[in-house]
Amino acid sequence: MEPFQNFTGIVAPLDRSNVDTDAIIPKQFLKSIARTGFGPYLFDELRYLDRGEPGMDCTHRPLNPTFVLNDPRYAGAQILLARENFGCGSSREHAPWAIADFGLRVIIAPSFADIFHNNCFKNGLLPIVLAPTIVDDLFARANGAQALRISVDLPEQVLVLDDGTRIAFEVEAGNKERLLKGLDDIGLTLEQADAIRAYEERRRREAPWLFAIAG
Amino acid sequence: MGAKTLYAKLWDEHVVHLDENGTALLYIDRQLVHEVTSPQAFEGLRLAGRRPWRVAANLAVPDHNVPTRDLAAGITDPVSKIQVETLDSNCAEFGITEFRMSDPRQGVVHVIGPEQGFTLPGTTVVCGDSHTSTHGAFGALAFGIGTSEVEHVLATQCLIQRKSKTLLISIDGQVGPGVTAKDIVLAIIGEIGTAGGTGSVIEFAGDAIRALSMEGRMTVCNMAIEAGARAGLIGVDEKTIEYLRGRPYAPTGELFEQGAAHWRTLVSDPGAHFDRVVRMDAAAIQPQVTWGTSPEMVVPIDGAVPDPQDEQDPVRAEGIRRALDYMGLEPGTAIRDIRPDKIFIGSCTNSRIEDLRAAAEVVKGRKVADSIQLALVVPGSGLVKAQAEAEGLDRIFTEAGFEWREPGCSMCLAMNADRLEPGERCASTSNRNFEGRQGQGGRTHLVSPAMAAAAAVTGHFVDVREL
Numbered sequence: 123m124e125p126f127q128n129f130t131g132i133v134a135p136l137d138r139s140n141v142d143t144d145a146i147i148p149k150q151f152l153k154s155i156a157r158t159g160f161g162p163y164l165f166d167e168l169r170y171l172d173r174g175e176p177g178m179d180c181t182h183r184p185l186n187p188t189f190v191l192n193d194p195r196y197a198g199a200q201i202l203l204a205r206e207n208f209g210c211g212s213s214r215e216h217a218p219w220a221i222a223d224f225g226l227r228v229i230i231a232p233s234f235a236d237i238f239h240n241n242c243f244k245n246g247l248l249p250i251v252l253a254p255t256i257v258d259d260l261f262a263r264a265n266g267a268q269a270l271r272i273s274v275d276l277p278e279q280v281l282v283l284d285d286g287t288r289i290a291f292e293v294e295a296g297n298k299e300r301l302l303k304g305l306d307d308i309g310l311t312l313e314q315a316d317a318i319r320a321y322e323e324r325r326r327r328e329a330p331w332l333f334a335i336a337g
Numbered sequence: 338m339g340a341k342t343l344y345a346k347l348w349d350e351h352v353v354h355l356d357e358n359g360t361a362l363l364y365i366d367r368q369l370v371h372e373v374t375s376p377q378a379f380e381g382l383r384l385a386g387r388r389p390w391r392v393a394a395n396l397a398v399p400d401h402n403v404p405t406r407d408l409a410a411g412i413t414d415p416v417s418k419i420q421v422e423t424l425d426s427n428c429a430e431f432g433i434t435e436f437r438m439s440d441p442r443q444g445v446v447h448v449i450g451p452e453q454g455f456t457l458p459g460t461t462v463v464c465g466d467s468h469t470s471t472h473g474a475f476g477a478l479a480f481g482i483g484t485s486e487v488e489h490v491l492a493t494q495c496l497i498q499r500k501s502k503t504l505l506i507s508i509d510g511q512v513g514p515g516v517t518a519k520d521i522v523l524a525i526i527g528e529i530g531t532a533g534g535t536g537s538v539i540e541f542a543g544d545a546i547r548a549l550s551m552e553g554r555m556t557v558c559n560m561a562i563e564a565g566a567r568a569g570l571i572g573v574d575e576k577t578i579e580y581l582r583g584r585p586y587a588p589t590g591e592l593f594e595q596g597a598a599h600w601r602t603l604v605s606d607p608g609a610h611f612d613r614v615v616r617m618d619a620a621a622i623q624p625q626v627t628w629g630t631s632p633e634m635v636v637p638i639d640g641a642v643p644d645p646q647d648e649q650d651p652v653r654a655e656g657i658r659r660a661l662d663y664m665g666l667e668p669g670t671a672i673r674d675i676r677p678d679k680i681f682i683g684s685c686t687n688s689r690i691e692d693l694r695a696a697a698e699v700v701k702g703r704k705v706a707d708s709i710q711l712a713l714v715v716p717g718s719g720l721v722k723a724q725a726e727a728e729g730l731d732r733i734f735t736e737a738g739f740e741w742r743e744p745g746c747s748m749c750l751a752m753n754a755d756r757l758e759p760g761e762r763c764a765s766t767s768n769r770n771f772e773g774r775q776g777q778g779g780r781t782h783l784v785s786p787a788m789a790a791a792a793a794v795t796g797h798f799v800d801v802r803e804l
Contacts, residue, residue: 137655138656138659139652139653139656140531140532140631140656142769142771144750144769144771144772144773144774145771145772145773148773148777149750149751149752149774150752152373152374152401152752153373153402153414153416153417153419153420153752154416155376155377155380155419155420155423156377157377157380157484167772167773167777173777176416177416205652206532206652207531207532207535207565210531210532210565211467211562211769211771212466212467212750212769213374213465213466213467213469213481213482213483214373214374214483215374215377215465215483215484215485218483233532233535234535235532235535235565236535236536236565236567237467237480237481237482237483240482240483240486241483241485244483244485244486245485294358294359294360294499295358295359296356296358296359296360296497307485307489307497308385308387308488308489308492308493311362311489311492311493311495311497312492312493314353314354314362314493314495315493317353317354317362318353318362318364318390318493318494318495321353321364322364322391322494325364329459329596329599330592330595331457331588331592331593331595331596331599332366332457332459332460332596334588334589334592335393335394335455335586
């Protein structure tokens with residue numbers, strides 16, 4: 123995973139609560155056995171007027187003009203702004219894959235669903251939880267004639283708006299380090315291999331029924 | 338040591354290592370694998386030259402893409418076919434037990450885990466599928482994970498986790514006749530909302546939960562994720578233990594009794610502290626029907642579709658307006674006046690033998706209404722199907738005009754050929770009524786199996802207790 127770099131980007135305001143992972147990437151695209159190539163199908167049912175199918179060339183598909191990511195103001199957006207409980211529903215990691223593949227790097231919302239939130243950090247995406255009143259203010263700014271630009275500083279845990287307003291945000295220390303260093307979780311866990319083996323040995327004695335998988 | 342919650346007991350038993358940043362390396366006893374969320378995980382293993390840490394801790398089955406009829410013809414969708422074949426080849430390469438499409442034990446992953454006794458009390462169970470919460474019905478800590486974590490578990494048998502908050506939901510007293518586990522859990526989600534459980538593990542308790550069969554408890558825990566919870570849990574009792582006795586993957590003989598002795602301790606201690614407690618009166622719960630595009634958009638059968646003008650919060654009002662527009666419903670419409678086009682009885686929520694019996698009891702001696710274009714019954718597994726056929730349930734359904742299909746996820750998420758067309762309305766025993774979930778433009782109303790059956794034979798939603 124590439125380390126997370128600070129950046130300044132345009133904010134696309136998706137004014138919906140409970141955005142579910144079925145909406146982020148519909149089920150027909152889950153048939154892919156690859157990890158990449160989901161960006162063109164991000165929010166497929168909201169973004170296009172026709173029915174999307176895997177493998178489709180999206181460059182000539184009819185766009186839904188009312189969908190935020192089709193608004194020229196937000197072209198090249200790297201930050202998505204949404205309402206509460208973003209990413210609810212299915213555990214599909216295809217959702218953060220599609221978001222990252224599209225070019226988004228930060229999602230701001232008042233709350234996230236747990237599995238989605240967790241999946242983001244495995245894929246270089248930074249989900250930021252801000253108070254509902256701050257999110258309201260960001261929506262008002264982002265909906266203006268001029269797109270809102272925000273500078274994201276992960277080491278300092280601060281967002282800087284284009285008028286200089288600074289908004290601090292929280293991020294769990296382990297997740298922050300994972301993003302900043304682009305760490306491989308599995309490699310880190312395997313450094314604990316002895317502890318895992320010792321645990322298994324103890325459990326085989328204490329709870330042998332757990333290891334008696336016949337089948 | 339003070340009084341502990343069931344969650345704290347399960348957590349403490351599985352901590353391999355505590356990190357100074359507050360996260361824990363948690364040992365995973367069981368992983369269920371299906372074709373949709375595993376190919377990239379196996380590919381990751383291969384690219385890194387890694388092997389599964391403990392092969393026997395994994396059990397795989399294709400379910401999301403499998404067709405529910407003409408199995409002999411195989412999968413006609415070439416993309417689906419590749420995905421299922423990829424699972425077959427990955428399991429063969431890494432030595433993982435798989436129930437292939439042709440195996441009589443094949444079925445929906447969350448049906449077969451418990452059915453095979455692969456799910457045990459006191460285990461940690463994961464799967465690349467949010468409805469893994471189902472297995473919490475056995476006093477197991479079970480939760481859905483993403484594909485990166487599927488790979489992590491394959492490679493290390495562990496996950497990096499942070500301890501969740503605890504939410505106790507107690508359903509006090511008993512539900513009335515005709516009110517099922519599905520109605521209980523829909524009423525809970527209506528009460529606490531789809532984000533009500535976020536960051537928490539929910540323990541379901543109270544007399545009404547204790548009175549449920551294991552199938553009913555699985556239905557309740559299955560939908561804990563629809564309340565946003567990390568996992569759902571129900572304490573172990575004799576029903577749990579008797580359900581597992583003799584199952585193929587469960588321990589046998591003395592080992593089973595040793596396990597059972599421990600399993601009986603897997604309940605929250607009296608006086609254990611929960612971060613939040615919600616109590617609901619079971620007797621007040623009526624058969625439920627969702628009207629919108631989120632499981633929290635639910636009302637009792639006597640209710641009506643809400644009016645966004647009655648909602649004070651502008652974001653919520655807009656949510657209601659958008660849902661009504663998508664669902665093609667007017668504010669104030671009585672739920673009884675809503676007429677489905679299709680009926681789907683199945684999914685990891687409601688496709689077990691008890692669900693099929695409940696639906697068959699309503700259907701028996703009746704006919705599917707002429708206005709219903711398609712009524713499907715999709716058993717949860719090959720073994721459920723065989724059991725239902727041995728009881729003659731298949732004939733009850735087919736004589737009434739239902740189609741009796743092969744097991745799989747089917748129209749719950751429409752990855753196979755079973756789907757809604759734009760604008761079609763479905764009474765569904767599945768778990769999600771999101772926009773497009775059952776097919777682009779499809780309109781889903783979540784109900785219990787008995788309520789779906791009642792809608793099938795009358796052509797509109799109706800209180801099953803009045804039939």
